[in-house]
Amino acid sequence: MDGSRQMKTRGSIMKKTLTGLAIGGLLTLSTGAALADGLPDYRGRSMKDVSAPCCSTNWDGIYVGAAVGVGAVITDARDPDGVFFNQGASVSGLGGDGIFGAVTIGMDRKIHDGIVLGVFGEYEFGDRTVDINDGYGNNISFSKRDAWSVGARLGFVRNCCTMWYVNGGYTNAKFDLGVPASISASNKIDFDDRLDGWFVGGGVETALRDGWFLKLEYRYADYGSNDVTVSNSDFTSKLSLEPVEHSVRLGIVYKFDMHRDRMVEPMK
DSSP: HHHHHHHHHHHHHHHHHHHHHHHHHHHHHHHHHHHHHHHSSSSSOOOOHHHHHHOOOOOEEEEEEEEEEEEEEEEEEEEEESSSOTTTTTTEEEEEEEEEEEEEEEEEEEEEEEEEEEEEEEEEEEEEEEEEEOOSSOEEEEEEEEEEEEEEEEEEETTOOOOOOOOEEEEEEEEEEOOOOOHTSSEEOOOOEEEEEEEEEEEEEEEEEETTTEEEEEEEEOOEEEEEEOOSSSOEEEEEEEEEEEEEEEEEEEEEEOTTTEEEEEEE
């Protein structure tokens, strides 16, 4: 397969993957909202009574959580010396996806009626691998192994049970390059490192009951431009990789409510 056909195939795969993520996220959000609405027992109560349990939601407190997600890594590769790709120059939109897990710890605090500010730390585990065909008949894998991140989020309580939020911060991920023996036997290839990056995202969190919350979030992470050094007795060259990731994660959170009497009023 030549370079242009390969890029079109990769692009098609990535479009289908991200479309699937978006559809799955919307379906999950709808299900979660319905689940949250259905938990309290409303039998024999008036409409006034029904709203009371939900409106006692307190968003303040330290929390822990766990999530499962799907991430799609997209990598632009530039090879000016033609060491890895027989067309040289650059290959754009190389992608691969995978399932990952995450654990989170954080703290939220009401700063105004209907507005919540929080900080959090998170650790992700699980491989997301990009398979690259170099045009010489060799397959090269570029993998994200794990990551950790710290960030802040700003939430807007739109009704008594639901908070929409945006977040952003710093992330650090481990990437490595897997090459076949036919390449590595004659070349010294050095890339097994942790990369610094940044992320932005947003999501929705719904109160369930007794300190439990359901959360759905989209996140975009960018790890900048990074060079892979290739050298042997004749030359030294570099392959430049620019990985980014789109991910959707569904999580469950338990909040240790430090002030049971504190409530965040919904925005008017």
